[in-house]
Amino acid sequence: xxxxxxxxxxxxxxxxxxxxxxxxxxxxxxxxxxxxxxxxxxxxxxxxxxxxxxxxxxxxxxxxxxxxxxxxxxxxxxxxxxxxxxxxxxxxxxxxxxxxxxxxxxxxxxxxxxxxxxxxxxxxxxxxxxxxxxxxxxxxxxxxxxxxxxxxxxxxxxxxxxxxxxxxxxxxxxxxxxxxxxxxxxxxxxxxxxxxxxxxxxxxxxxxxxxxxxxxxxxxxxxxxxxxxxxxxxxxxxxxxxxxxxxxxxxxxxxxxxxxxxxxxxxxxxxxxxxxxxxxxxxxxxxxxxxxxxxxxxxxxxxxxxxxxxxxxxxxxxxxx
Amino acid sequence: xxxxxxxxxxxxxxxxxxxxxxxxxxxxxxxxxxxxxxxxxxxxxxxxxxxxxxxxxxxxxxxxxxxxxxxxxxxxxxxxxxxxxxxxxxxxxxxxxxxxxxxxxxxxxxxxxxxxxxxxxxxxxxxxxxxxxxxxxxxxxxxxxxxxxxxxxxxxxxxxxxxxxxxxxxxxxxxxxxxxxxxxxxxxxxxxxxxxxxxxxxxxxxxxxxxxxxxxx
Numbered sequence: 001x002x003x004x005x006x007x008x009x010x011x012x013x014x015x016x017x018x019x020x021x022x023x024x025x026x027x028x029x030x031x032x033x034x035x036x037x038x039x040x041x042x043x044x045x046x047x048x049x050x051x052x053x054x055x056x057x058x059x060x061x062x063x064x065x066x067x068x069x070x071x072x073x074x075x076x077x078x079x080x081x082x083x084x085x086x087x088x089x090x091x092x093x094x095x096x097x098x099x100x101x102x103x104x105x106x107x108x109x110x111x112x113x114x115x116x117x118x119x120x121x122x123x124x125x126x127x128x129x130x131x132x133x134x135x136x137x138x139x140x141x142x143x144x145x146x147x148x149x150x151x152x153x154x155x156x157x158x159x160x161x162x163x164x165x166x167x168x169x170x171x172x173x174x175x176x177x178x179x180x181x182x183x184x185x186x187x188x189x190x191x192x193x194x195x196x197x198x199x200x201x202x203x204x205x206x207x208x209x210x211x212x213x214x215x216x217x218x219x220x221x222x223x224x225x226x227x228x229x230x231x232x233x234x235x236x237x238x239x240x241x242x243x244x245x246x247x248x249x250x251x252x253x254x255x256x257x258x259x260x261x262x263x264x265x266x267x268x269x270x271x272x273x274x275x276x277x278x279x280x281x282x283x284x285x286x287x288x289x290x291x292x293x294x295x296x297x298x299x300x301x302x303x304x305x306x307x308x309x310x311x312x313x314x315x316x317x318x319x320x321x
Numbered sequence: 322x323x324x325x326x327x328x329x330x331x332x333x334x335x336x337x338x339x340x341x342x343x344x345x346x347x348x349x350x351x352x353x354x355x356x357x358x359x360x361x362x363x364x365x366x367x368x369x370x371x372x373x374x375x376x377x378x379x380x381x382x383x384x385x386x387x388x389x390x391x392x393x394x395x396x397x398x399x400x401x402x403x404x405x406x407x408x409x410x411x412x413x414x415x416x417x418x419x420x421x422x423x424x425x426x427x428x429x430x431x432x433x434x435x436x437x438x439x440x441x442x443x444x445x446x447x448x449x450x451x452x453x454x455x456x457x458x459x460x461x462x463x464x465x466x467x468x469x470x471x472x473x474x475x476x477x478x479x480x481x482x483x484x485x486x487x488x489x490x491x492x493x494x495x496x497x498x499x500x501x502x503x504x505x506x507x508x509x510x511x512x513x514x515x516x517x518x519x520x521x522x523x524x525x526x527x528x529x530x531x532x533x534x535x536x537x538x
Contacts, residue, residue: 109404156519187408187515216522252519272516277387278406279516 008116010107016310019110019241020119023310024101026147027121036099041080044071049083052292058260059107073105078263078286078301081124086293094127094297100147101306115307122283122303126290129298131235134267134285135242137300141283142247144304145271147312153280155250156216156270157239158257160233160284166212169228170205184213185260213256221253229255239267260266263289269302275315280308330525331517334384334392335378339360339488340509344393345414348372351531379407381512388515391525396507397486401449408513411529414536418508420450424482424501425475431501434481435460442481444474451484454504517536 004221005011012020028038043142047062047070061073074080077100089096101121108114121144125137138155145153163184167177176199183191189210196209212229215221225233236253243251252272259268270285283302290297335358337342345355353370361455368372372388378401380394385405395416399409422443435442440461445451448466453461465480472492474480483530487493493500511532513525 096413176343187406187518190409190412190510193412214526216519252522254519270519270521274516277514277516279387 006116008110008114010115019308020306021268022120023148023313026308027304028099028101028108029138029164030144030147031099031123034097034123034136034141034143036097036125039075039081039098040102041074041075041084041100043105045074045080046070046074050079053071061105061107066083074102075106076261076303077102077120078124078303079120079289081126081301082286082293082299083298084288085290086249086295090295094227095133096126097123098126099123113149119306120281120303121306121309122281122301122311124299126223126299127297128300129287131239132238132241133298133300135247137283137302138239138269139244139247140250141269141281141302141304142250145280145309148248149316149318150273150277150309153271153312154252155247156252156254156257156272156279157236158254158268158270159235159265159266160258160264160268161231161266162255163213163258166228170199170201170232172199178210181258184256185258189214208315214252216252216256218252219248220283222256225247235267251284254264259284267300267315271302273312273316275310275319277310278308280312281305330371331390331521331528332371332373332388334380334389335372335396336380336392337374338377340377340395340416340482341374342396345392346415347415347532347535350535371458373525378402379433379450381407381536384512387514387516389514390521391511391513393509395486396510397447397450399505399510399512400486400505401447403404403449405413406515408515408518409510410513410518411511411532413509413511413532414514416507418507420447420484420486420504420507421493421500422454422482422484422504423487423498423500426497426499427502430475430481435446442479443484444471444480444482445484447484447486462482472498489495501536 050072060075063071065071083096103117104120105117120172123140125133180195196206222233222237263286264284265287270282271280281304285300286296290299350356358372359368377394378398380392381402384392384407431441441461443451444467445463448464449460451464471485473482
């Protein structure tokens with residue numbers, strides 16, 4: 001019997017490797033042109049690096065070194081680059097622009113499109129605050145996907161702080177707030193409805209909590225916003241105005257988009273393509289993560305799952321014939 | 322210009338079995354022609370109306386993978402496959418059933434087993450829901466997964482009790498089983514692939530509002 005490899009991992013043979021290499025080279029050229037220098041960090045890090053800003057990502061692989069220290073296999077590249085900035089760029093001029101092509105590891109149940117070892121391509125833009133920084137990251141993201149050869153991709157843009165702010169403004173208590181946010185992150189809108197009805201809010205307030213996370217679409221959804229949503233709409237509109245036309249037409253604004261990862265603070269993104277059932281990548285603003293590593297800097301970044309981009313590209317090419 | 326077709330019709334995963342007729346009635350009422358689907362037992366893919374049919378427990382699989390944009394299945398299926406990454410976007414109200422713990426009439430064998438042995442043996446087709454229920458209520462349970470006719474398990478001595486879905490309770494009564502606990506009420510749910518829920522937002526929202534009107538009237 002052949003020697004097995006762990007479920008959720010795979011060997012890459014020359015045909016696929018050539019295509020993957022081709023794909024990453026095209027993305028690297030975009031990152032390079034935009035001034036993002038490539039970095040590499042160790043696959044193994046001390047666990048405390050990842051637990052500094054709350055819990056380590058779900059499903060991280062842990063192991064022990066000879067001194068009994070707990071090591072983890074990196075679950076993404078954002079935290080290692082934040083650490084690297086704290087260690088090696090303590091007084092460097094801002095903003096810092098880094099890109100990476102590296103494998104990350106998560107103990108997921110292997111199923112369609114989810115691997116335990118996966119190649120990520122991404123950038124981190126550090127020290128560029130607000131809409132300006134976010135617009136730059138979105139532009140690089142869109143250009144990289146276009147260079148990769150995808151034609152039908154869209155970028156979902158949400159605001160991680162929007163829904164929690166709504167709940168706060170309506171005076172929802174901590175326990176109920178957590179329940180509602182858990183349902184929202186899980187995409188269980190029936191659950192959100194059940195929990196919101198338990199709050200006994202006024203009709204209009206309950207309606208706001210139920211309809212806001214289902215508001216998604218082009219720039220038209222930013223029109224005519226009143227009350228608590230007006231502020232969020234203004235933020236998204238400011239971002240939209242900074243985006244070049246080629247990027248703006250790709251964007252889907254989504255008031256219900258929230259990411260599970262705890263370090264995001266503002267704008268969050270997801271990449272969609274009709275040729276793939278799962279998002280091809282994601283990212284967002286993390287304005288407080290760097291503070292934990294000694295440089296309190298606003299930052300934004302994204303990571304693309306290269307293998308999913310490859311699958312979507314192959315499917316798009318098949319459909320085009 | 323961005324190459325993107327918002328007008329592409331939705332592909333809907335429809336469950337065969339207990340929810341089949343009511344699901345087709347609902348889709349008919351929002352404007353789909355479901356006659357061909359009703360008249361065809363063997364065919365699975367109905368390209369013209371955008372319907373694919375399958376067993377209820379396969380619906381989340383197709384929707385998660387994006388092989389269907391949206392689908393209809395029971396809450397029991399969604400709870401049993403909680404790890405599936407799908408959006409649950411509407412409670413359709415029909416197909417109402419209750420997930421229950423039942424055992425043979427007479428002395429409560431669950432309480433008896435726990436008191437004397439500290440652990441209870443449960444047969445079920447829903448191992449995750451059963452495990453979660455006994456964990457949440459602080460009781461040790463050995464969960465035995467069976468694929469069909471779960472009522473047989475306590476009668477044949479395989480288990481002390483069962484966790485199963487019941488609509489009318491008839492099958493339970495016929496097998497001399499009584500309901501000891503209610504775990505959760507399950508109804509049919511509309512689910513969506515998270516990517517399709519964004520890329521085909523307007524089509525999905527249009528369908529949802531038609532469904533809401535139908536359910537109200």
